[in-house]
């Protein structure tokens with residue numbers, strides 16, 4: 001029998017790694033994600049790989065919690081082949097070398113401050129090693145089956161999560177009865193403004209389902225209504241509007257809505273700076289990969305409209321331009337990474353403007369525990385930045401309703417395309433509370449459901 005081993009994103013939301021081993025011993029790794037967040041999780045990235053060489057790695061999408069372990073495996077010469085969609089390869093060219101760069105920087109910092117017991121601290125992988133992994137990636141179109149190893153065929157199908165994101169139709173034809181396995185990857189939302197809806201799944205024997213929002217529903221207030229109100233309030237406060245945002249996905253969604261609000265004259269035309277080279281590159285990747293975009297957005301592009309360009313958008317690239325922006329007075333808006341204000345150019349803008357009551361900081365979406373974003377949201381009077389304490393007098397706002405993940409109702413809508421339930425469903429990529437809620441919901445409908453523990457091996 002072929003088997004499936006749950007190596008990551010089991011009882012947690014990061015480190016997606018699912019290993020298929022065929023009867024003939026071929027190994028296919030679905031996603032090679034980095035564990036992120038708490039130290040106890042991050043340490044798992046350092047555990048030795050004990051599962052032998054991998055014949056093919058298949059990536060569902062470019063987020064680091066699904067791809068960020070690939071350079072580590074490639075550097076150890078453990079990967080023969082790696083496949084993904086075109087959009088995923090293009091985004092991985094931005095994200096993986098950046099991840100390598102961060103690993104190198106962290107190691108340098110640890111050595112400089114003597115934080116490590118083992119001298120010298122080493123990066124998990126370097127920027128160069130990340131480039132080697134990126135070069136290995138073979139891009140494939142959606143909806144066209146690829147035999148990734150003898151006996152295993154994979155079809156990438158649009159998941160509507162970010163550009164290039166796919167869920168996988170996997171067919172096992174390795175001598176036994178043919179089996180169909182679907183890996184949901186990260187599922188996107190229906191009727192999201194920029195990215196297409198997830199396509200419906202086809203019948204399958206086994207389903208591996210993400211459960212990020214297994215216990216939650218997105219708020220009903222449309223995010224563009226809220227954004228319009230918050231922009232107008234920020235303008236009346238007189239100082240800058242600072243928006244920490246992820247470079248890939250979130251920034252492009254904001255630009256799309258912002259332009260639309262301008263066009264509908266619901267916000268005045270103002271100076272808007274995207275101060276992030278990575279976000280600006282990602283915007284170009286979004287515009288190039290039209291098959292991932294909502295039909296309305298494709299239509300705009302067809303008519304030579306620029307759907308991601310508000311009227312007075314400035315794409316800031318160089319460090320000098322970014323530094324000059326810090327001297328600017330009055331109202332203007334800046335979008336910059338990182339999304340939870342844990343690093344990136346947004347920090348300098350925050351440091352400069354948090355002490356002023358005319359400033360507005362708009363946090364977008366979820367802010368994880370122990371991040372600066374979360375502390376601001378919780379009303380901190382001061383935050384630590386670049387070694388000093390910065391007083392917070394700015395107005396802190398949150399834009400809810402922004403998420404690239406389906407909530408449980410949207411997931412239910414996606415699953416409703418299945419006429420009969422899979423023989424077995426495994427819930428992954430969820431925190432324990434979400435896993436319990438989704439297990440109850442699906443087993444209530446008569447489904448066979450389980451939320452595996454890390455290391456569990458099941459037959460396919």
Ligand SMILES: [Zn+2]
Nearest residue numbers: 061063161186
């Ligand atoms: Zn994702």
